Amino acid sequence: MSLAMAEPRHAVTADPLAVVDAYFAAQLARDFEAMRDLLADQGFCYRSPIADFDRVEDFIQYSAVSSGVVIDRQVRKVFVDGGDVCHFLTYWIQISEKVAVEVAHWTQVRDGRITRIEALFDASSYRDLFPRDGAQS
Secondary structure, eight states: OOOSOOOOSSOOOSOHHHHHHHHHHHHHHTOHHHHHHTBOSSSOEEEOSSOEESSHHHHHHHHHHHGGGEEEEEEEEEEEETTEEEEEEEEEEESSSEEEEEEEEEEEEETTEEEEEEEEEOOTTTTTTSOGGGOOO
C-alpha cells in the first residue's frame, strides 16, 4: 500500500487566476470533486457572513448542500496581485424568489492550490436557510 497522496484528477496550474477560474467553473457545474482538487490539502480556510471552515472536506460538503440555490453567476470585475485574486460577482439565487446578491470574493492561491477564500456579501437572504450555528471550523 502506497502512502503517497493521490494525484488530483484535474491538472493544477501555478497561475492563480487560472486556478480560481477553474474553481468557479467547477462550482457552477456542481463538480465538487474538481472543486476539491483545487483546494489546498492543509492550511485551507473559508470565511463568509454565513459560514467558516478550516477543513476542506467540511467546506465541500457545505458547498454541495448550499449550491442548490445558485441559479447563475456573473463576473463583474477581477483583480490579481500575485497569489491574491479578487472577484466582484453577482450571484442569482432562488430561495423563495429570485434574488441578485453582490459578492466580493477574495481567494489566495499558493503552489497552484487555493488556501483561503473570503466571501463578503449581504447574507440576509441566506440566513433562514443556512443558519450560521450549523457551520463548523
